[in-house]
Amino acid sequence: MLLEDLYRLMKTGHVQAQGIVDTMTQPVVVLDQHFSVTTANNAFIKAFEIERDDILSQDFFRLGNGQWDIPELRQLISSIIPRAAAVIGFEVKHDFPTIGRRTFLVDARRLVHPDDNSPNIMVIFDDVTEHQRHDAEMDFIVAELRHRLRNLSAVVESVVKNTRTDDPAVARFKEALLGRLDITFQAQEVAALGGVAEFEALLRGAAGATVSERLECSGPSIELQSSKVLPVSMILHELGTNALKHGAASVPGGKIRVSWGLGAGPQDRTLLVWQWREEAGPRISEPERKGYGTELIEGLAAHMGGSVELSYPPSGFTATIKIPL
Known part of the structure; x- marks a missing residue:
């Protein structure tokens, strides 16, 4: 329900509207053009430990021995009526007489009923202490x-x-x-x-400075959630270490082309798909046995619900890795 709808309901059907307002868990108060309280919900009464009869028709800024007479808040609310403006998320930190030190985010908006030119202001308080x-x-x-x-x-x-x-x-x-x-x-x-990491930055950092100089990257900006940072970093590190020891980064002129993008996976999951392709390196062949690095790459991808395809053509090692985002 929009604030205007709520206010209109309060003007036309006070009992019903008051019941709706009182179901809101956030403290709500409505002020007239002189900043006197016309109504307040139960959450407001409870939050500030006051009696309803003690605040109705009273100046809002004088409530509780002036607990709301905060210069910045007064200026903001005062600007709403002449400018038809709104205050969204204004932070108020204050030592209130009855409830102590609290922090509120205050939303205030001008409300005008079609049949009444007198402007009113609805103020909503969100206790974020x-x-x-x-x-x-x-x-x-x-x-x-x-x-x-x-x-x-x-x-x-x-x-x-x-x-x-x-x-x-x-x-x-x-x-x-x-x-x-x-x-x-x-x-x-x-x-x-607990944040996100950009894939290309993660790629270059995990591969190492020497390998990073050989990288040719192409792909959109993709951010990985913190839960993916460690396993993806370890996979990229293993690929870089292998290239430095046995692959394209071990000889002059070797190149590593890495491309990535988004793809569709099972159950409508979005996948990060990247290909690591080495070129102009030493001739290679498929190893006779699976090394620890390969097992680590496959195990980490599987742990994330993804897959790995490794190929060893004589022209250079290629890896295609898919992980769900």
Whole structure:
């Protein structure tokens, strides 16, 4: 129901309208052109711990010993009548006499009934105190987790780096482990923020600086939710590591073309589809056995409900990966 509809109903059928207004969980008050209270719903009465008879026909800005006489709010509401304007989401932080320190988002709008030229104002209050407190607590928890994660990553990397590796096979394992740990911790940093990551930026960061110089990218701007950042980063890191060791990035002149876009999947799901195609690299053939990197790529894609197609033509390795967004 539009505010105008609600106000019109209040003018033509007060009892019915008051019942509708009283079902609203947000505090609502209607002011006349002199800013006197004409009506208020039960949520307003309860929220500010007042009696209805004590506020009707009273100046809004004098209620509760002037608790609403806030200069910025007075100016905004005063501008509604002459300008037919609206106030949306104006934040009020105040120490109220009866309910203490609270934060409200205030919406106010001019309402004029067709049969009455006297303008009125409907004001709606949204108490966001607890919501803001919860957000602040979550920000603190996330910041603390990120801090501890960084400390943990530093300890783990230090232990691995300082482990003696006289055996060449162990040295190669150590190098691969450090790379995977690094990309894992970087991706966790992004995911911990709870936001989104742009695919191309994620691609270039996960592939590494050396491989990134060989990339030729084409595709639209696509954002990945935080839950996809870690597995996608690890897949891209494995592809980049393989290209650097055995593929197109291991020789001068080698190129890696990466293209991506959106596709349709089962059950009307939207898929991110990307192809990694290496060119001008060393001649390759399909490996006799599946390595850990390949198993990791396939396992991560399957975990996200996606699929992987790997091919090994002599001209260069190709991977086609599909994951649901």
